[in-house]
Amino acid sequence: MHELSIAINLVQIAEDAARKAGASQVTVVYLRVGALSAIVPDALRFGFEIATDGTILAGARLEIEEVPVRIFCDHCAAEADLPNPQIFCCPTCQRPTGHMVQGRELELTSLEAT
Amino acid sequence: MSDTPTRLIDVRQHVLSKNDRLAQALRQRFDQAGVRVINLLSSPGAGKTRLLEETLRRLGQRYRVAALVGDLATDNDARRLARSGAAVRQIETGGLCHLEADLVTRHLEGWGLASFDFLFIENVGNLVCPTSYDLGEHARVVLMAVTEGEDKPLKYPGTFRWADLVLISKLDMAEAAEFDAAAARASITSVHPDATIIATSARTGAGLDEWLAWLEMRGTRHEVP
Numbered sequence: 001m002h003e004l005s006i007a008i009n010l011v012q013i014a015e016d017a018a019r020k021a022g023a024s025q026v027t028v029v030y031l032r033v034g035a036l037s038a039i040v041p042d043a044l045r046f047g048f049e050i051a052t053d054g055t056i057l058a059g060a061r062l063e064i065e066e067v068p069v070r071i072f073c074d075h076c077a078a079e080a081d082l083p084n085p086q087i088f089c090c091p092t093c094q095r096p097t098g099h100m101v102q103g104r105e106l107e108l109t110s111l112e113a114t
Numbered sequence: 115m116s117d118t119p120t121r122l123i124d125v126r127q128h129v130l131s132k133n134d135r136l137a138q139a140l141r142q143r144f145d146q147a148g149v150r151v152i153n154l155l156s157s158p159g160a161g162k163t164r165l166l167e168e169t170l171r172r173l174g175q176r177y178r179v180a181a182l183v184g185d186l187a188t189d190n191d192a193r194r195l196a197r198s199g200a201a202v203r204q205i206e207t208g209g210l211c212h213l214e215a216d217l218v219t220r221h222l223e224g225w226g227l228a229s230f231d232f233l234f235i236e237n238v239g240n241l242v243c244p245t246s247y248d249l250g251e252h253a254r255v256v257l258m259a260v261t262e263g264e265d266k267p268l269k270y271p272g273t274f275r276w277a278d279l280v281l282i283s284k285l286d287m288a289e290a291a292e293f294d295a296a297a298a299r300a301s302i303t304s305v306h307p308d309a310t311i312i313a314t315s316a317r318t319g320a321g322l323d324e325w326l327a328w329l330e331m332r333g334t335r336h337e338v339p
Contacts, residue, residue: 002212002243010129017125027120031129038245038272086268088275088307096307100275106129106246114118 003040006106007047011057013108018056023113026057030112034067034105035085041066069103133247136215140222140250147227149180150332151235153249155273156257157266158239161283161316163191165257166234168316170198173326177231182221184213184238191236201230212243215250232329241270253278253332260284260293264301271305278310279328285315 010031018026029048033039041064048062069082073090079101080091089096128134144151156162163183170179180201183191192204205213205221218235227233235251237244256277258266261284267274274280280302288295295313302309312328314321 002246005210005214006129006246009132013125013127013129013131017123017127021121021123023121023123024118036272036275038242085305086271087304089304096303098306098308104272108125108127108129110125111123112120113123114120 003043004047004050006039007044007051010048010108011051011055014057014060014111015055017108018111018113021113023111024056026060026111026113028061028063028112029057030063030065030109032065032067032105032107032109034103035069035082036100036103037106039106065109067102067105070101071097072099072101073097074099130246130248133215136219137248137250140215140219141252143222143227144233144250144252147230149227149230149233150253150329151233151249151251152329152332153235153237153244153251153254154257155237155241155244155254155277156239156259156283157241157262160239160257160259160262162236162239162257163194164316165281165283165314166236167195167198168319168322169234169325169329170195170200172322173232173329174198174200178229179232179234180225180230181234181236182218183236184217186211186238201225207238211238211240212247213237213249214247218249241266241273245273245276255279255281257281257283258298258302260288260298261291264294264297267298267301267305274302274305274309277306278332280306280309280311281321281325282311282313283316285313285320286318287315 014029045062052058069085070079072079075095076092154162173179181195182203184205186207189204192202196202203221205217312321312324314325
C-alpha cells in the first residue's frame, strides 16, 4: 500500500501547478494510470482524500483514466492493446512480444481549478 | 456558487517525477564513482538476505562489495550481512513499504562510493510498491522462491515485467515444495518474454556461478588490485 505516498506526491505537483497558474482552488484532478503501474485506483482514491485535506485540493474529484497495456508486435508491424497484462503475446498473431509502448503511466495530465 | 470561472490547467507530469529526478542524480553519482548498483526485489521470505549473504562472501573475494538493506524495522539483516565482511548499512523505513531514492540518498551520506565495485540495495520485502520507485540502480533483480508458487509472476506482472534478471531461489527445496520449473519459467516469460532467468540455491551453491557471472557481465569498472 504505497498509494498514500503516491497521493502526497500527486497533491504536491497539483498544488505547484495550480499556484503557478494563479488558481486558488482545484476542483478536478485528471490522472492517467497504466494497467502495469502497480497502483490500485481505489486505494489511490482513499489516499487522495487524506492527502488533499487542508490543501487547495480539498474536496477535489479525482478522475482516473485507466490505460491498458499496449504492445508493438514486430511480426504484425502494429500496435495492439493487451486484453490481459499477464500475457505478453500479440492478440492478433499470438506471438510473444516484450515490446511495450504504453501501460506504466502514472501521469497527472491536467487540473480543473478556479 | 463562486463566480470565478473554472479553467483547465495543463500539467502532464509523472507523479513520481521528484523520485525520478533524485534517482537520476544517484545514477550519475554511481557512474562517476564506478560502482554498479543492483536493486533486489522480492516478497518477504523469498531469501534475499540469504542469497545476498552468499553473494557478498563470494563476490567479495574479487571485488569491493557493499550492501544497503531496507526493512520495515530491525537491523537484523544488516548485522547478518556484515558477517560476510562487506560494508553494510541498514535503512529502517519505519513502516514505509518500499525504498525511495530520497531514503537511499540520505543513507549513502559519508560513504565513499568510489571505494566499491558493487552496491546491492536490498529492497523492503514486497512485490508491489518497490516497483514504482527508481533508486538509480543499473539493474533490477527480482527473486522468486520455489516455495512461492509458480504463478507468482502472473500475480505481480508489474514487478516481474521490469526485472533485468529473475532469480529463482531456494532451489534446494524444489522437491519438497513440488516446484514445477517449467511452469515457473512459463509464467515468467508470459509477462516478460525476454527475461533472463537463473535458478539458484544459496545453501548448496547451485546457480551461484552463473549469477556472479551475470553480475560481472553487467560490468564493473575496476577489480581489486
